[in-house]
Amino acid sequence: MTDSSKSFLQxxxxxxxxxxxxxxxxGVSLEVPEGGIVALLGANGAGKSTTLKAxxxxxxxxxxxxxxxxxxxxxxxxDSLNPSDLVKRGVVQVMEGRHCFEHLSIEENLLTGAxxxxxxxxxxxxDMQLVxxxxxxxxxxxxxQAGYTSGGEQQMCAIGRALMAKPDMILLDExxxxxxPQLVEEIFEIVRKLNQNEGVSFLLAEQNTNVALRYSDYGxxxxxxxxxxxxxxxxxxxNEDVKEFYLGISTEGRKSxxxxxxxxRRKRWLT
Amino acid sequence: MRIERDVIxxxxxxxxxxxxxxxxxxxxxxxxxxxxxxxxxxxxxxxxAGVMYSLVALGFVLIxxxxxxxxxxxxxxVLFSALTLVGLNELGLPMWLAVIVTLIVMLxxxxxxxxxxxxxxxxxxxxxxxxxxxxxxxxxxxxGQTLWGSEVKIxxxxxxxEPGFYFGGAILINDFxxxxxxxxxxxVVSLALFFQYTxxxxxLRAVADDHQAALSVGIPLKHIWVIVWAVAxxxxxxxxIMWGSKLGVQFSLALIALKALxxxxxxxxxxxxGAIIGGLIIGAGEKLAEVFIAPLIGGGIxxxxxxxLALAFLVFRPQGxxxxxxxxxx
Numbered sequence: 001m002t003d004s005s006k007s008f009l010q011x012x013x014x015x016x017x018x019x020x021x022x023x024x025x026x027g028v029s030l031e032v033p034e035g036g037i038v039a040l041l042g043a044n045g046a047g048k049s050t051t052l053k054a055x056x057x058x059x060x061x062x063x064x065x066x067x068x069x070x071x072x073x074x075x076x077x078x079d080s081l082n083p084s085d086l087v088k089r090g091v092v093q094v095m096e097g098r099h100c101f102e103h104l105s106i107e108e109n110l111l112t113g114a115x116x117x118x119x120x121x122x123x124x125x126x127d128m129q130l131v132x133x134x135x136x137x138x139x140x141x142x143x144x145q146a147g148y149t150s151g152g153e154q155q156m157c158a159i160g161r162a163l164m165a166k167p168d169m170i171l172l173d174e175x176x177x178x179x180x181p182q183l184v185e186e187i188f189e190i191v192r193k194l195n196q197n198e199g200v201s202f203l204l205a206e207q208n209t210n211v212a213l214r215y216s217d218y219g220x221x222x223x224x225x226x227x228x229x230x231x232x233x234x235x236x237x238x239n240e241d242v243k244e245f246y247l248g249i250s251t252e253g254r255k256s257x258x259x260x261x262x263x264x265r266r267k268r269w270l271t
Numbered sequence: 272m273r274i275e276r277d278v279i280x281x282x283x284x285x286x287x288x289x290x291x292x293x294x295x296x297x298x299x300x301x302x303x304x305x306x307x308x309x310x311x312x313x314x315x316x317x318x319x320a321g322v323m324y325s326l327v328a329l330g331f332v333l334i335x336x337x338x339x340x341x342x343x344x345x346x347x348x349v350l351f352s353a354l355t356l357v358g359l360n361e362l363g364l365p366m367w368l369a370v371i372v373t374l375i376v377m378l379x380x381x382x383x384x385x386x387x388x389x390x391x392x393x394x395x396x397x398x399x400x401x402x403x404x405x406x407x408x409x410x411x412x413x414x415g416q417t418l419w420g421s422e423v424k425i426x427x428x429x430x431x432x433e434p435g436f437y438f439g440g441a442i443l444i445n446d447f448x449x450x451x452x453x454x455x456x457x458x459v460v461s462l463a464l465f466f467q468y469t470x471x472x473x474x475l476r477a478v479a480d481d482h483q484a485a486l487s488v489g490i491p492l493k494h495i496w497v498i499v500w501a502v503a504x505x506x507x508x509x510x511x512i513m514w515g516s517k518l519g520v521q522f523s524l525a526l527i528a529l530k531a532l533x534x535x536x537x538x539x540x541x542x543x544x545g546a547i548i549g550g551l552i553i554g555a556g557e558k559l560a561e562v563f564i565a566p567l568i569g570g571g572i573x574x575x576x577x578x579x580l581a582l583a584f585l586v587f588r589p590q591g592x593x594x595x596x597x598x599x600x601x
Binding site for chain 1: 393487
């Protein structure tokens with residue numbers, strides 16, 4: 001990352017162990033500049049979600065532990081805070097699989113997002129209107145139980161709920177999961193708008209490399225608990241290896257994933 | 272709250288059966304005395320007794336809703352709070368002051384339970400937390416009786432317990448039961464409002480739905496647990512006062528928790544109104560069965576009727592009347 005951008009969120013060489021034995025992250029470093037959209041890419045089990053949870057301190061609830069390295073947010077070491085304090089400081093995670101409160105209405109879901117805020121009903125009502133402006137669909141369904149809304153609406157609800165905390169930084173875990181391609185574009189469009197208009201920085205973990213790279217400024221590619229490659233989103237999407245392994249395009253044209261030779265990747269990246 | 276159509280059907284069917292079976296029994300058998308005023312007297316007596324069951328069931332619902340833990344210690348909390356209240360009263364505190372001090376004691380108890388029991392067990396299986404509440408039960412039973420003695424104590428609230436005649440002298444109702452019903456009603460309405468419309472109430476429901484998501488939006492679980500155990504403690508105190516002044520404050524108070532179980536199965540573990548309706552159905556059903564059915568089969572239905580009713584519900588509607596269905600989208 002360029003040195004001119006102010007360091008906003010900084011993850012320094014963290015190691016995460018689950019249940020005291022399972023080593024999941026083996027030294028991950030990354031950086032998110034203020035007002036940036038950074039993508040964290042990689043296959044299942046690469047450690048993307050774990051990285052996000054390490055930042056938001058939700059690991060404790062899953063018996064995970066950051067054993068080495070440090071996480072700094074706006075210059076403050078935040079790895080020992082509890083999630084609630086971190087939300088107060090402006091970092092909110094939208095979890096993978098959306099996790100709406102099923103038996104609460106959409107509107108109540110949004111209101112729970114404002115739990116940590118102390119700036120009064122009026123400000124909260126104003127932000128609720130803002131969320132409805134970004135997601136008109138939520139306004140239509142505001143009184144339905146979240147458990148009975150569609151996957152896309154639940155994803156919007158989860159992002160809207162995070163916005164209600166007035167965050168500076170949203171950790172967005174796999175927003176495209178289980179959504180139709182059109183809806184994925186719609187969600188990412190809104191992410192971009194939020195970034196531009198509200199100044200919210202995003203760190204998003206995604207498997208859908210193609211879309212994620214189109215909407216982000218910078219990307220990290222993870223494999224087996226390590227960052228194996230990083231760069232500007234544009235450079236990454238033009239990189240031959242990324243094209244072949246993550247976008248399914250190679251010099252010989254489109255290829256079935258079955259035919260991809262894995263040894264080549266190992267040779268280039270892990271030695 | 273949205274009420275499902277099925278619930279209305281079940282409810283109407285239950286009401287119908289509650290009237291039809293005693294009536295039919297009265298027509299068919301000469302052993303059974305059936306007259307409408309007498310029927311209503313029994314039914315109303317049962318409903319009012321049911322309110323007392325609801326009071327105990329409420330405490331279970333609160334904790335189950337917010338943490339998914341079945342709090343076995345609710346009965347012990349009822350006993351402990353009643354013992355503390357009477358004990359303080361005997362030490363010379365006026366009743367109103369004793370109530371306030373007991374409330375504070377229940378709050379402190381909630382904080383201690385969160386610190387000592389729940390916090391170290393966070394992220395464990397529900398069954399482990401359940402077993403921890405069994406431990407709390409034994410501790411509270413023993414601690415309360417060590418502190419205040421184990422003899423039966425009398426708790427006199429000054430509510431007349433003589434029966435009075437209502438509806439033009441046709442029906443006999445116990446005044447004490449009426450007062451108890453009134454207090455339970457106020458308690459339930461305020462709890463329902465608290466859960467539905469306050470920030471904390473909403474957070475409590477959110478935690479009940481999804482712990483992790485609640486953490487991710489910044490709801491501190493530790494505070495929530497203290498709040499919920501404190502509220503359950505207050506409910507236990509109210510139940511302790513009502514049951515204590517009815518039966519005397521004694522060890523058997525802890526066992527009325529067992530009567531709350533069928534109420535919970537009927538009403539649903541997660542519903543405050545469910546606990547009330549469930550209590551009413553169980554209370555009335557039990558008394559009606561005892562008076563109008565028991566003579567046919569040799570008596571003694573009251574003790575097991577509630578459990579049988581609960582069993583029937585488990586077969587046909589495992590989530591109870593108003594319990595939350597597990598929402599699963601496919």
